[in-house]
Every structure is written in structure tokens, then in C-alpha cells.
Amino acid sequence: MGKRREWLQRLTVIAVIVALFGSMLYAGLGERTAAEPEPGEPIVEEELLHAQLEVPDAEAAMKIMEMGIEFDHGIHEHDGVYEVEAMVTPSEIEKLESYGIEVHDVLMTQQLWTERVEEMNATVQQNASIQSASTDKVQILRADHYTNQAATFLYVEAKSSAGAAASTSLRATWMEDGEERSATLSRRSDYGEYLYHWFELTVDEVPETVTVTSNQGGSATAEVTEWLGGEKKGNPKEHYVTDFIDSYMTPTMINERIDQLAAEFPDLVEVIEMPHKTNGYRRHAMATMGGFTNTAVVVHSKAWGHEGGNGIEVEFVNPGAPSSPLTVTTEDNKVTVSLATNASGSLTSTARQVANAINSEADDLVSANTYRNNTGAGIAQVWSSTLTDGLSGPEYVSREPQTVKALRIGKTRDGSKPGVLGYAQEHAREWVTPLVVVETAERLLRNYAHDGDTKRLVNNLDIFLIPMVNPDGSNYSFYDFNMQRRNMTNYCGPTQNNDFGARNAWGVDLNRNHSVGSIHDGFVGASLSCTSDTFAGPEINSEPEAKNIVWLADTYDNLKFGMNIHSHGGYFMWSPGAYDTNRETLPRPTAGEEAFYWGASEHILKRIQEHRGTVIRPTRTGPIPDVLYSAAGNSADYLWYEKGIYTWNFEVGAQLWNGRQWVSVGFQPAYDEGHEEAMEFANGLIGLLEVAYQHSKDKQPPKSNAVPGKGTFSNPVEVEFELSEPATIYYTLDGSRPNFESAKIQLSGTREPAEKLLIEETTTINWFAIDPAGNVEKNYNPLGKGNNFNSATIRINK
Numbered sequence: 001m002g003k004r005r006e007w008l009q010r011l012t013v014i015a016v017i018v019a020l021f022g023s024m025l026y027a028g029l030g031e032r033t034a035a036e037p038e039p040g041e042p043i044v045e046e047e048l049l050h051a052q053l054e055v056p057d058a059e060a061a062m063k064i065m066e067m068g069i070e071f072d073h074g075i076h077e078h079d080g081v082y083e084v085e086a087m088v089t090p091s092e093i094e095k096l097e098s099y100g101i102e103v104h105d106v107l108m109t110q111q112l113w114t115e116r117v118e119e120m121n122a123t124v125q126q127n128a129s130i131q132s133a134s135t136d137k138v139q140i141l142r143a144d145h146y147t148n149q150a151a152t153f154l155y156v157e158a159k160s161s162a163g164a165a166a167s168t169s170l171r172a173t174w175m176e177d178g179e180e181r182s183a184t185l186s187r188r189s190d191y192g193e194y195l196y197h198w199f200e201l202t203v204d205e206v207p208e209t210v211t212v213t214s215n216q217g218g219s220a221t222a223e224v225t226e227w228l229g230g231e232k233k234g235n236p237k238e239h240y241v242t243d244f245i246d247s248y249m250t251p252t253m254i255n256e257r258i259d260q261l262a263a264e265f266p267d268l269v270e271v272i273e274m275p276h277k278t279n280g281y282r283r284h285a286m287a288t289m290g291g292f293t294n295t296a297v298v299v300h301s302k303a304w305g306h307e308g309g310n311g312i313e314v315e316f317v318n319p320g321a322p323s324s325p326l327t328v329t330t331e332d333n334k335v336t337v338s339l340a341t342n343a344s345g346s347l348t349s350t351a352r353q354v355a356n357a358i359n360s361e362a363d364d365l366v367s368a369n370t371y372r373n374n375t376g377a378g379i380a381q382v383w384s385s386t387l388t389d390g391l392s393g394p395e396y397v398s399r400e401p402q403t404v405k406a407l408r409i410g411k412t413r414d415g416s417k418p419g420v421l422g423y424a425q426e427h428a429r430e431w432v433t434p435l436v437v438v439e440t441a442e443r444l445l446r447n448y449a450h451d452g453d454t455k456r457l458v459n460n461l462d463i464f465l466i467p468m469v470n471p472d473g474s475n476y477s478f479y480d481f482n483m484q485r486r487n488m489t490n491y492c493g494p495t496q497n498n499d500f501g502a503r504n505a506w507g508v509d510l511n512r513n514h515s516v517g518s519i520h521d522g523f524v525g526a527s528l529s530c531t532s533d534t535f536a537g538p539e540i541n542s543e544p545e546a547k548n549i550v551w552l553a554d555t556y557d558n559l560k561f562g563m564n565i566h567s568h569g570g571y572f573m574w575s576p577g578a579y580d581t582n583r584e585t586l587p588r589p590t591a592g593e594e595a596f597y598w599g600a601s602e603h604i605l606k607r608i609q610e611h612r613g614t615v616i617r618p619t620r621t622g623p624i625p626d627v628l629y630s631a632a633g634n635s636a637d638y639l640w641y642e643k644g645i646y647t648w649n650f651e652v653g654a655q656l657w658n659g660r661q662w663v664s665v666g667f668q669p670a671y672d673e674g675h676e677e678a679m680e681f682a683n684g685l686i687g688l689l690e691v692a693y694q695h696s697k698d699k700q701p702p703k704s705n706a707v708p709g710k711g712t713f714s715n716p717v718e719v720e721f722e723l724s725e726p727a728t729i730y731y732t733l734d735g736s737r738p739n740f741e742s743a744k745i746q747l748s749g750t751r752e753p754a755e756k757l758l759i760e761e762t763t764t765i766n767w768f769a770i771d772p773a774g775n776v777e778k779n780y781n782p783l784g785k786g787n788n789f790n791s792a793t794i795r796i797n798k
Contacts, residue, residue, distance in 0.1 A: 298368065412462070435675070570616050589747075
């Protein structure tokens with residue numbers, strides 16, 4: 001009986017812990033009521049520690065629940081004791097220990113967090129070292145087959161000398177029933193140590209040998225032998241490979257990965273080089289000559305810094321003699337300004353006079369202006385400077401205009417399949433977003449050979465993925481100013497903030513530079529200031545990066561769906577994205593279109609949730625102005641209103657609940673968090689592809705009913721429409737034949753359901769429904785002459 005009681009007790013502990021884990025992690029419960037100060041006690045802000053707790057029994061587990069401590073990660077059983085991870089404070093640790101709950105280990109503190117960020121910066125160098133050999137060495141550790149009650153399985157473990165890098169991929173091939181089969185191996189690591197790559201799949205025929213090939217060039221072949229270690233029950237989980245990123249990625253790394261994938265999978269992918277080159281990761285060299293606003297002169301090189309501007313010397317000198325004139329001389333790479341003096345030898349040249357003189361005498365080398373439109377009436381100071389562009393990127397980072405690249409993935413890429421566009425990093429500082437796109441591309445290509453769902457998507461869709469819209473700004477964010485949002489184009493002229501101290505405030509917000517709902521047309525949510533983070537540019541579509549999005553949509557008219565990937569905040573949004581000064585938005589989607597947006601969003605958000613339980617909250621889901629703000633001139637509005645492409649906006653990086661409040665993760669979270677965000681939102685991007693695939697297979701026309709239907713009524717009635725699926729209702733009230741120019745059923749208000757038609761006198765309603773796939777109810781042709789539309793006469797007897 002003792003063993004039975006012990007087993008029942010262990011089951012109770014499991015049930016309590018699992019219930020606690022489920023309620024807190026997935027439902028978001030667990031307020032830290034016990035941590036709140038009692039009356040009279042001072043409020044003390046304590047550091048949160050990521051700790052591993054050893055829970056001995058059910059009573060101790062209940063104490064954790066009573067304290068409202070939120071579990072942070074998995075549950076493990078070890079020698080009858082259950083280990084859980086949680087975010088706890090030092091005072092909570094003391095209380096936990098009094099309940100017999102031991103803190104097994106502290107996994108994360110603020111100091112460790114900082115150290116991890118520093119470690120992240122070394123990952124690129126580490127990977128380069130790992131992959132430095134021209135060809136890696138591949139070993140096949142196991143190549144086994146076994147048969148259980150369900151099926152026959154092939155299991156392979158292999159190891160690459162370059163396997164510690166997530167970009168190293170192993171692919172297995174074997175012959176089965178006379179045909180070659182293949183599968184990408186999953187990479188397995190633990191606590192930072194690379195263990196091996198592996199896969200396990202059902203086979204109809206046991207192969208004699210299996211060959212494993214690395215994308216780094218290595219290869220090995222082994223015989224397949226029978227595994228005698230016992231049977232496994234049930235069906236193993238379907239083999240699906242994920243996790244192909246191991247650090248944040250600079251533009252150089254992203255372009256290398258794009259080219260690598262294209263070379264490795266020529267039958268499934270091609271690289272599209274956008275026609276509009278960026279302005280480049282480059283600046284004119286500059287210096288501010290003087291220490292006061294009214295005495296300073298701003299000097300810019302005519303040449304780009306890397307093309308000769310860097311190193312130009314400028315010197316303002318005192319001639320040392322009375323009644324000297326203001327002169328400017330140039331010799332080689334040096335500009336010398338001899339300042340004017342009066343009869344007593346005092347300097348008399350104003351900043352304005354010096355700037356004018358430089359522009360007159362040294363305009364082949366430099367240009368000059370007063371500081372930030374100051375009158376420049378102060379006396380220029382003796383000063384010397386060497387002009388610099390201020391850029392810190394390594395030499396291998398090109399300063400020339402860049403070609404933005406897109407991956408086009410699909411078995412058929414001739415425009416006959418529905419197109420889906422995913423694009424990221426319009427805003428440079430959003431380092432997680434390109435990882436979402438790279439991870440998605442890797443999953444599609446490396447799972448194609450062995451995963452049926454992936455093959456279905458790649459075979460039936462035309463997928464366009466742009467990991468990085470804004471390479472110039474991204475380089476600047478990595479090497480110069482991490483919070484850079486915009487591109488690097490400087491539109492601040494001589495009368496504006498064009499000095500070296502303003503360099504981190506230059507650039508155009510690429511998600512404000514488009515033609516629909518623009519600030520240039522009176523919409524809110526952008527700026528015309530050249531130093532604003534939401535600067536819309538001097539004119540609509542002034543920027544090559546924005547022109548590239550327009551070009552892609554114009555060139556590939558099979559595009560039906562799009563996803564603009566941003567961070568952070570955990571928002572999931574769609575059009576309209578802007579409103580005017582009266583808060584009148586761009587035209588709302590019809591009630592049917594809005595219903596489709598919501599239905600598709602639910603599927604995509606569920607896929608995001610699958611990775612680690614992240615829930616994109618309802619209050620952050622919906623049309624952009626309803627959940628965030630007006631964003632005048634954003635690219636998603638262009639795609640929806642001009643091209644009819646159903647387009648969403650991800651904001652990856654949902655707030656994290658710490659037990660007391662939601663905590664923002666920021667634009668550049670520690671890589672561990674950034675990695676998780678990339679994984680879950682790659683799930684979401686795959687979810688969009690699934691929506692597109694189902695949409696392409698929809699051949700069933702919608703059905704609709706008017707409620708109430710035809711009949712005689714003594715008072716005015718409100719008529720609403722019931723639909724079998726999301727669809728737009730076109731209708732007339734004058735007895736005429738409905739067509740695509742007829743009125744449409746709209747939403748009754750912001751975040752409200754579809755409007756109802758108020759019928760106050762006898763009226764005949766004629767209508768038809770059309771779903772997002774273009775299927776028209778009853779196969780009615782609105783452009784023809786047929787009368788197979790719906791009709792209902794509402795008679796009002798007053």
C-alpha cells in the first residue's frame with residue numbers, strides 16, 4: 001500500500017503542477033498578490049530572477065499557486081522531485097525555502113542578461129571560425145531501421161564539423177522503391193553544445209544505405225542496420241525541421257544566406273534583384289567648426305566620405321596681422337581659412353561670411369553653411385577639424401548603393417499560382433524581423449522533400465520573401481546607432497539640421513513614403529520634418545526602397561496576400577492604416593472583407609501561439625487605427641487599396657507578463673528572446689501561407705439569406721444578411737439588377753458587426769454575395785444580363 005500511496009501522491013503533484021503551469025503559461029494567470037506590500041511597509045522594487053525550483057510534493061506546489069508565481073518554462077521530474085522554472089524575487093525565494101521548495105539554480109539575473117548580449121555579438125565570429133574550412137567533415141553516427149506495431153521507420157544521426165552553426169544544414173538521401181527520397185535533418189543541441197543532426201521517418205522499404213550531405217560541402221554514406229533496442233509505441237511525431245538561425249543577422253549575412261539558399265535549391269527558389277538600388281551605407285564627410293551656435297560653420301565634403309571626403313582638413317586661422325582680409329585657400333586635401341582682422345588685429349569674420357567665402361573659393365572640395373539656420377552673426381573661432389563621415393562599419397560593408405533581394409519560392413514560378421508576399425525590416429532597428437523571413441524560407445526549402453504539408457504549400461503557391469527592405473539603415477543600426485529606424489538618405493539642407501551632431505536623426509521612414517493615405521494628402525501619422533522618426537520624405541515614393549515594393553506589386557499581379565513584418569508590441573493589424581485630421585479613415589473594408597480578415601487572423605494567431613503560448617491580445621488585433629495609431633503612407637495600405645492584396649502587419653515581440661504587469665521586450669531583445677519571437681512569428685508566416693493555400697482551393701460559392709425575408713410588416717424593419725462564409729454583399733433597393741457598382745454592406749461602426757438595412761417603406765432588395773476567392777453566389781454574373789440574383793420584397797403597411 002505504501003508504494004500505491006507514493007504513486008498516487010506523485011500523480012497528485014503532476015496534476016497540480018501541470019494545472020498550475022497550464023493556467024499560468026497559457027491563460028496568463030498568476031498575479032503576484034503575495035508580493036504586494038502590506039500596509040505600512042515601504043514599496044521595494046526587487047530584481048526578478050529566473051530560477052529553477054525543486055518542488056517536493058503537492059502541498060509545496062499549492063504554496064507556489066497561492067503565491068501567484070508564474071512558471072516560466074518546462075516541468076521535469078528528477079528522482080521523484082519535480083523541477084520547474086519560474087521568475088521569482090529574492091524575498092519570494094526566502095518564502096519558498098520556508099515551504100521546503102529549494103532553489104536548485106538561478107538561471108538568469110540582470111548581470112547574466114548583459115553577459116548573454118555580449119556573447120551574442122561573438123556568435124558571428126564563432127560561426128565563421130567553425131565554417132572556415134572549405135569543406136566540413138560529416139560523420140554518420142547511426143543509420144537504423146526498426147518496425148513497431150504501426151510502421152517501419154528509418155532513423156539517422158549524423159554530425160558535421162561545422163554543425164555548431166545553425167546555418168549548417170544536413171540532408172539525407174536514400175533509394176526507396178526505385179526512387180530517391182530525401183529529408184533534412186534536425187539540429188540538436190543542449191545548453192549551447194552541438195550534439196548532432198537527426199531525423200526519423202516512416203519508409204515503405206528499408207534502404208541499403210543512406211547518404212548525408214552538408215551544405216558546407218561534406219558528405220558521408222553508411223549502411224542501414226536494424227535497431228535492436230526495443231520497440232517504440234505509437235507513431236512518432238512527424239519530422240519537421242525548424243530553427244535555422246543562431247544570432248541576429250546583418251545585411252551582409254542576410255545576403256549571403258539568400259545566395260546560399262538559391263544555390264542549394266535551384267529547382268525551388270530564385271533570387272529577384274529589385275531594380276531600385278538604395279542610396280547606400282554612406283555619408284558625406286563633415287565637421288562643425290566652432291563651439292557656439294552663432295559662431296559655428298558646418299562643412300561638408302562634396303565627395304562621399306569613402307570616396308575622398310574622409311580626411312579633408314579644414315582650418316580656421318588667425319593671420320596674426322591687423323587689417324587682414326578674409327581669404328580661403330585650398331591645397332591638395334586641405335582648406336585653410338584665414339580670418340579677417342580689424343586695425344587692432346581682432347578677428348572680425350562672422351560665421352556667415354566664412355561660410356559664404358568657403359562656398360565661393362573651395363566649392364570643388366567642400367560646401368559650408370551656418371549652424372542649423374543660425375544667422376551666423378557671431379565671430380568665427382580659430383578652429384581645425386578633419387572631416388569624417390562618422391561611419392563605423394567594417395571595410396567589407398560596402399558603401400555603394402545596394403540591391404535589395406527577394407527570394408521567390410515555389411515549384412511553379414510562372415505567375416500561374418497565387419502569390420504571397422512577406423517583407424521585413426522597413427525599419428532598421430527591428431532586428432528580429434528579418435529572422436522571421438529567413439527562418440520561414442529555410443523551413444519551406446528544407447522540409448519540402450519529406451513533409452507533405454510543406455510540399456503542398458510550395459507546389460501550389462508563388463511565395464515572395466524580402467528579409468530586408470532597408471539594408472542601409474540596418475547597417476547603420478548595427479554599426480553606428482542601434483535605434484536607427486529610417487534609411488540613411490539625408491534630406492536636411494543647409495538651412496536645417498545638417499551638422500554632424502544631427503546625423504542620427506536623418507533618413508526617411510519607408511513605411512510613411514507610400515502613396516495611399518499620405519501626409520502629402522493630408523493624412524495623420526507622419527512628419528515633413530527631415531529629422532523626425534516618421535519623416536515621410538520630400539515627396540511620395542521618393543525612396544528606392546519604397547519603389548521596390550511598388551515595383552514588385554506591379555510586376556507580379558498574381559499577388560493575393562501580404563505580410564509586412566515589424567516590431568515590437570505584439571500587434572496584428574490590417575487596413576485602413578491612416579486617417580485625416582477629422583479622424584476620417586481611409587475606406588473601411590466591407591463587412592465581408594473584414595470578416596475574412598478576422599477569420600484568417602484567427603488561424604495565423606493560433607499558429608503563432610503554438611510555439612510558446614504567446615497570445616496576441618484582442619485589444620491589439622484589428623485595423624491599425626483601432627488598436628495603434630494612424631500611420632500615413634504605409635506600404636500595407638498601398639497593397640490593399642491599390643492592388644487588392646489582403647495585407648497584414650505583424651508587430652513581433654509581444655509584451656511579456658512578469659506576474660505583475662506586461663513588460664515590453666524592445667526592438668533588440670537579448671537574442672534568446674529574439675530567437676523565440678522569430679520562431680513563433682515564422683509559424684505565423686507559415687500560417688498566412690496556409691490561409692493562401694486554402695483560399696486558392698475555395699471553389700464553393702457563398703450562400704446568403706436576408707433576415708427577415710420577403711413578407712408584409714406593419715412597422716419598419718431592419719434587414720440583416722446571414723452568410724455561409726465571409727463574403728461581400730452587393731445590393732440595390734430600387735429594383736434594379738445588382739452589379740459591382742452597387743452599394744455594399746459595410747460595418748455598422750468601428751469594431752462593430754455588419755450594418756442592417758432599415759426598410760421603412762415597401763422595397764425590393766436585390767443582392768448577391770461574392771467571397772474573397774471571387775466565387776459569386778449562384779454563379780451569378782454581375783457583368784452579364786442574367787437575373788439569378790437574390791431578391792426579397794419587404795412590404796410595409798403603415
